[in-house]
Amino acid sequence: MGLFSRKAKATTDTTTGGGSKEKTQDTSSAAASTGTTALPQFNHNGHAVTPGIQPEGESGRRGIDPGKFFKITWTSSCTVSSWVNILWPFVPAAIALHFIHGDHHLWTFAINYIAMVPAANLLGFAGQEFARKLPKVAGIFIETTLGGIVEIVLFMVLIAKDNGTGEAGHGNKIAVIQAAILGSIITNLLLCLGCCFLVGGIKHKAQKFHPIVSEVGSGLILVAGFALLIPSAFFSSLSGSTVANGEGYTEARLRNDTLNISHGVSIILIVAFLLYLIYNCFSHDNIFEEVLEADEQADRDRHRDLRKDKLTMTECILAIVLSLTFISLLAVFLVEEIEYVVEHGVPDNFLGLILVPLVEKAAEHLTAIDEAYDNQINFALYHCLGPTIQTALFNAPLVVIVGWGLKKPMDLNFEIFQVVLLVLAILVVGNFLRDGTSDYLEGSLLVMVYIIIALTAWYYPNAELTTSNGRTPATESGGEGTEALLQAAKMLMT
Numbered sequence: 001m002g003l004f005s006r007k008a009k010a011t012t013d014t015t016t017g018g019g020s021k022e023k024t025q026d027t028s029s030a031a032a033s034t035g036t037t038a039l040p041q042f043n044h045n046g047h048a049v050t051p052g053i054q055p056e057g058e059s060g061r062r063g064i065d066p067g068k069f070f071k072i073t074w075t076s077s078c079t080v081s082s083w084v085n086i087l088w089p090f091v092p093a094a095i096a097l098h099f100i101h102g103d104h105h106l107w108t109f110a111i112n113y114i115a116m117v118p119a120a121n122l123l124g125f126a127g128q129e130f131a132r133k134l135p136k137v138a139g140i141f142i143e144t145t146l147g148g149i150v151e152i153v154l155f156m157v158l159i160a161k162d163n164g165t166g167e168a169g170h171g172n173k174i175a176v177i178q179a180a181i182l183g184s185i186i187t188n189l190l191l192c193l194g195c196c197f198l199v200g201g202i203k204h205k206a207q208k209f210h211p212i213v214s215e216v217g218s219g220l221i222l223v224a225g226f227a228l229l230i231p232s233a234f235f236s237s238l239s240g241s242t243v244a245n246g247e248g249y250t251e252a253r254l255r256n257d258t259l260n261i262s263h264g265v266s267i268i269l270i271v272a273f274l275l276y277l278i279y280n281c282f283s284h285d286n287i288f289e290e291v292l293e294a295d296e297q298a299d300r301d302r303h304r305d306l307r308k309d310k311l312t313m314t315e316c317i318l319a320i321v322l323s324l325t326f327i328s329l330l331a332v333f334l335v336e337e338i339e340y341v342v343e344h345g346v347p348d349n350f351l352g353l354i355l356v357p358l359v360e361k362a363a364e365h366l367t368a369i370d371e372a373y374d375n376q377i378n379f380a381l382y383h384c385l386g387p388t389i390q391t392a393l394f395n396a397p398l399v400v401i402v403g404w405g406l407k408k409p410m411d412l413n414f415e416i417f418q419v420v421l422l423v424l425a426i427l428v429v430g431n432f433l434r435d436g437t438s439d440y441l442e443g444s445l446l447v448m449v450y451i452i453i454a455l456t457a458w459y460y461p462n463a464e465l466t467t468s469n470g471r472t473p474a475t476e477s478g479g480e481g482t483e484a485l486l487q488a489a490k491m492l493m494t
Helices: 026-034 066-075 079-087 090-099 105-132 136-147 149-161 174-204 211-239 251-283 285-297 302-307 313-336 338-343 348-360 362-373 377-405 416-433 440-459 478-493
Strands: 206-208 437-439
Touching: 066 079, 066 105, 066 313, 079 105, 079 362, 090 105, 090 313, 105 136, 105 149, 105 313, 105 338, 105 348, 105 362, 136 149, 136 377, 149 174, 149 313, 149 348, 149 377, 174 206, 174 211, 174 348, 174 362, 174 377, 174 416, 174 437, 174 440, 211 251, 211 377, 211 416, 251 377, 313 338, 338 348, 348 362, 348 416, 348 440, 362 377, 416 440, 437 440
Parallel strands: none
Antiparallel strands: 206 437
């Protein structure tokens, strides 16, 4: 989130690629020193700053220029993101394949899955361009929201397609949503952060990050881990003592109580997310501003990034609308093929824990890795922990509340296997963040842990075969589940 520093800076004479020189804008610094806005202000590229537009986001143009629009969006924010744009032919192919009759469900899923990556990349880039033009607080809020919009769209499509019975089997999408929630958190904490540490460590040997970024992020993730664990612990601890029918504490009442607890926890988590935004944007924004401004100065290619052409406000809105349209269509087509993919041997847990998070957060992961390579480790850390916090404190509670409104039994009663993975991921990452430095060894270890999880998730059976969270009538494993959850809670407290 390189949005905490929005100050206009005076620039000296610089030479552009064509050999022409830009004028030194002393009027900008003069206006800043006198506190007056009567004199015209210019940004680093010599463009007169439009009122209401921040200098770093000034494009020097208005309206829509198709040539400029496609050129700027193709080059994107970094080299790796621009490489992703070669996947754009998959987008029309995925849309067309959906409407072609025939038994090609696996191909439809695969092509829609690939097509999601460039569409998400465009949304991420347009969000960054749009946020640069806004004041600090508004920019942070917009980029945070757009960063998780792919995940929100997927969750909304999945919950809308759920059959509403709450039982494992055909038509149930809740198991995939639950796995995707925890999978998104685990992917950010282990794979994305691990790649950042690995790439940054290879390039710079060791990188130091500010404690305020890691402490706030890891603390919130720890609290979110407790909150997400509680409904599962409640269900697991009581499932062994329920009766099927008649007097006593029935299974139906236990499921209903767990669902009500999940509703309450979701509301509390959303309040926590709002407090997190206030903390970042208002009360402690000066701390983050200083940290990330120093990171900006350490950027190895900041001068090239500043000289890049920018999208106009109209072009930003157009790019956001186009990308959201493609993402929504592709999400619907992708979800419709999930059951066929599961029937052909891809387990629910692998689909939710690994495949879905990889595609929904691809753009953010590429941005974070590029920042670590450019020695902006605090920005990279923010792009790893920020989406994790949003998933745990906002996206997951949001889908629970939407399911509540749609009368779907979407709750936070996760599989014990998934909860243990979440707890272990939080513990491992928290331990690596404690010393305030990162290197390629820590990064490679995080990636290896993620690969181990992916391998295990592939062999974990589907919910209709065995489950520990009550999606099927059989709940005899409650005692073992309670013990596992108690051990997980003890590890978090330690």
